[in-house]
Amino acid sequence: MRRPLFRLTQKRVLPLWQRESRTTLAPGALRQLHSCSALVYRKHGHHYDTVRMEEMSLPALGQHSVRLRMLAAPVNPADINMLQGTYPILPVFPAVGGNEGVGEVVEVGRKVTSLRPGDWAIPWDAGFGTWRTEAVCEADDLLQVSKDIPLLGAATIGVNPCTAYRMLQDFVTLKPGATVMQNGSNSAVGQAVIQIAAVLGVKTINIIRDRPNRQELEEELKSMGADFVITEEELQCLGLDNVIQELPKPILGLNCVGGRSGGLVLSSLCDGATLVTYGGMAKKPLQIPAKSLIFKNITLQGFWMTQWKRNNSKDVTQLQTMVTSVCDLVKSGQLQPPHCVQVPFHHYSQALQATIQAHQRKHVLLM
Amino acid sequence: MRRPLFRLTQKRVLPLWQRESRTTLAPGALRQLHSCSALVYRKHGHHYDTVRMEEMSLPALGQHSVRLRMLAAPVNPADINMLQGTYPILPVFPAVGGNEGVGEVVEVGRKVTSLRPGDWAIPWDAGFGTWRTEAVCEADDLLQVSKDIPLLGAATIGVNPCTAYRMLQDFVTLKPGATVMQNGSNSAVGQAVIQIAAVLGVKTINIIRDRPNRQELEEELKSMGADFVITEEELQCLGLDNVIQELPKPILGLNCVGGRSGGLVLSSLCDGATLVTYGGMAKKPLQIPAKSLIFKNITLQGFWMTQWKRNNSKDVTQLQTMVTSVCDLVKSGQLQPPHCVQVPFHHYSQALQATIQAHQRKHVLLM
Numbered sequence: 072m073r074r075p076l077f078r079l080t081q082k083r084v085l086p087l088w089q090r091e092s093r094t095t096l097a098p099g100a101l102r103q104l105h106s107c108s109a110l111v112y113r114k115h116g117h118h119y120d121t122v123r124m125e126e127m128s129l130p131a132l133g134q135h136s137v138r139l140r141m142l143a144a145p146v147n148p149a150d151i152n153m154l155q156g157t158y159p160i161l162p163v164f165p166a167v168g169g170n171e172g173v174g175e176v177v178e179v180g181r182k183v184t185s186l187r188p189g190d191w192a193i194p195w196d197a198g199f200g201t202w203r204t205e206a207v208c209e210a211d212d213l214l215q216v217s218k219d220i221p222l223l224g225a226a227t228i229g230v231n232p233c234t235a236y237r238m239l240q241d242f243v244t245l246k247p248g249a250t251v252m253q254n255g256s257n258s259a260v261g262q263a264v265i266q267i268a269a270v271l272g273v274k275t276i277n278i279i280r281d282r283p284n285r286q287e288l289e290e291e292l293k294s295m296g297a298d299f300v301i302t303e304e305e306l307q308c309l310g311l312d313n314v315i316q317e318l319p320k321p322i323l324g325l326n327c328v329g330g331r332s333g334g335l336v337l338s339s340l341c342d343g344a345t346l347v348t349y350g351g352m353a354k355k356p357l358q359i360p361a362k363s364l365i366f367k368n369i370t371l372q373g374f375w376m377t378q379w380k381r382n383n384s385k386d387v388t389q390l391q392t393m394v395t396s397v398c399d400l401v402k403s404g405q406l407q408p409p410h411c412v413q414v415p416f417h418h419y420s421q422a423l424q425a426t427i428q429a430h431q432r433k434h435v436l437l438m
Numbered sequence: 439m440r441r442p443l444f445r446l447t448q449k450r451v452l453p454l455w456q457r458e459s460r461t462t463l464a465p466g467a468l469r470q471l472h473s474c475s476a477l478v479y480r481k482h483g484h485h486y487d488t489v490r491m492e493e494m495s496l497p498a499l500g501q502h503s504v505r506l507r508m509l510a511a512p513v514n515p516a517d518i519n520m521l522q523g524t525y526p527i528l529p530v531f532p533a534v535g536g537n538e539g540v541g542e543v544v545e546v547g548r549k550v551t552s553l554r555p556g557d558w559a560i561p562w563d564a565g566f567g568t569w570r571t572e573a574v575c576e577a578d579d580l581l582q583v584s585k586d587i588p589l590l591g592a593a594t595i596g597v598n599p600c601t602a603y604r605m606l607q608d609f610v611t612l613k614p615g616a617t618v619m620q621n622g623s624n625s626a627v628g629q630a631v632i633q634i635a636a637v638l639g640v641k642t643i644n645i646i647r648d649r650p651n652r653q654e655l656e657e658e659l660k661s662m663g664a665d666f667v668i669t670e671e672e673l674q675c676l677g678l679d680n681v682i683q684e685l686p687k688p689i690l691g692l693n694c695v696g697g698r699s700g701g702l703v704l705s706s707l708c709d710g711a712t713l714v715t716y717g718g719m720a721k722k723p724l725q726i727p728a729k730s731l732i733f734k735n736i737t738l739q740g741f742w743m744t745q746w747k748r749n750n751s752k753d754v755t756q757l758q759t760m761v762t763s764v765c766d767l768v769k770s771g772q773l774q775p776p777h778c779v780q781v782p783f784h785h786y787s788q789a790l791q792a793t794i795q796a797h798q799r800k801h802v803l804l805m
Binding site for chain 1: 693696716724726731736742
């Protein structure tokens with residue numbers, strides 16, 4: 072698998088169509104055969120109106136490359152942060168927005184064996200620029216996804232469900248009957264954690280924020296396999312021991328909120344547990360008492376799917392195995408795709424605006 | 439090595455002389471042959487006057503046990519916390535204070551091969567009750583220390599220098615030229631870190647609090663091998679990059695302070711580094727931004743020497759190797775014993791009082 076050109080810590084990355092290709096062009100290939108519509112931005116800004124739909128010509132197909140017709144691409148909070156210039160990966164301008172999405176392979180170069188026309192594929196790395204109708208890229212930039220799953224499931228499989236999958240695998244050994252606690256349980260990752268944990272026979276304690284439709288949400292999460300659903304306020308007030316005696320104390324905590332909520336998860340964990348932070352929705356730092364680290368021997372780690380993929384970018388089998396496993400869970404009905412709102416491609420600003428605001432559902436552009 | 443009877447999280451531990459012995463007593467051994475003076479407490483309290491000197495009879499020497507004449511025992515902050523009832527290990531009353539110290543073996547049981555009369559020995563586990571003139575214990579409770587090192591060095595070797603030794607070994611691979619950053623650099627552990635790191639060829643950046651004798655302290659730490667000494671205020675104000683360009687960013691941070699100071703260490707570390715917390719002197723929680731965990735991939739762990747020893751209590755070779763290695767460093771002059779104030783045993787309340795107050799020097803009881 073090709074070594075990504077990206078550098079972290081706000082180094083900018085060349086957009087796909089400006090990167091050097093190792094592909095030898097076929098004779099006559101310099102002629103631009105195809106063009107696409109893309110959501111392009113040329114500067115960072117705090118508003119969705121930095122993005123404009125533009126027509127863009129595509130490079131010719133090389134021997135190792137693939138032409139992909141994008142079918143659906145979500146608008147994720149990370150995409151918005153990238154527009155704003157606050158994400159650790161920034162593109163070189165002009166840039167196409169969008170890091171996630173699924174496309175159908177239309178055409179492949181002569182030496183491509185991993186994909187065939189008609190296959191569905193997703194980019195494995197961030198920075199692909201998925202908000203576009205078509206792309207030409209190296210076959211190595213893509214992973215195949217099953218066509219037996221819903222389109223919106225395929226479009227949203229590469230980041231959140233994979234994050235849940237890895238966090239349940241890579242930090243502690245979870246035997247059936249072990250307990251995991253998480254906050255932000257209604258997030259896309261949170262819902263995937265509930266479902267994948269249930270498949271593993273692992274119990275989940277799921278913290279949510281109090282809300283008018285609390286009962287309804289609790290039932291929904293339980294229908295996915297959540298063992299306990301509890302509000303931050305209840306946990307803060309009563310303490311875990313007074314609410315849930317049925318389960319062993321959590322050996323793994325998953326934190327996407329931070330601040331007080333992260334501290335609540337931390338203080339509920341068993342001795343020797345691990346707290347994995349993968350988000351900071353509350354925009355407040357985690358407060359860690361020294362004694363939790365010293366006397367309870369809690370380990371704190373972070374998880375970032377993008378970094379994991381880049382660390383494993385030389386092992387395409389590892390990446391493909393993960394995506395295929397998650398696809399299989401969706402196919403078998405054990406993992407439901409997230410709730411999505413479908414937005415026509417040319418109504419993109421509506422999707423961007425909705426993603427900036429508090430939201431329960433993913434907004435997915437349909438090309 | 440005998441499995442300790444201690445249980446953590448404020449479970450109480452039987453004092454040495456009430457524990458069941460696996461030793462078969464020799465005929466006539468029921469007669470109490472020896473007695474000792476000990477600093478005994480029968481309740482927890484916030485003042486040093488919970489402790490009284492009492493005469494205590496010693497059990498007879500069993501086949502596997504040892505009679506130890508205590509020579510010197512420090513008064514450590516953890517001992518005070520144990521008196522106060524705020525430490526994670528608490529004794530069953532009546533209890534003898536003191537967790538660390540060195541004694542001379544006076545007499546050994548018939549089946550003891552690890553120690554001989556005249557040897558110096560230290561207890562490997564906390565809760566020994568070292569503030570006493572004599573003790574009878576299992577030979578397995580003790581580790582031998584070299585008689586070629588200063589008495590006060592031997593009395594204080596088992597906790598702080600071993601903590602420094604382990605933290606530099608167990609968390610990240612430190613190649614010569616790598617950088618470690620620590621706060622509380624003038625503490626006993628901090629001074630040991632500086633010296634052991636220098637032996638390893640590892641560079642140290644040492645944070646201290648601003649003080650009137652700052653220059654003098656800086657010179658003292660540098661004479662031990664510190665590469666850089668910097669105040670919290672300077673680091674806070676200028677940032678590491680503007681103060682020290684000569685060294686690679688720290689791959690390991692050691693935190694015994696917490697609060698703002700812990701955050702300063704955290705934010706100075708390189709991507710993928712580990713921050714080890716072994717104290718919380720500031721009594722304020724560490725503030726951890728989610729992005730440090732997620733995008734810088736910093737791992738936070740805790741270290742507690744007592745727990746490490748207990749985790750390794752079945753491998754006496756491992757414990758003895760560590761103590762012998764640290765003794766060797768002292769013997770070769772590469773590791774200086776801490777500054778100590780020698781206090782006669784019967785002036786114990788003076789040592790307790792001085793340890794409660796802010797202090798630069800260890801107060802060591804001489805029996």
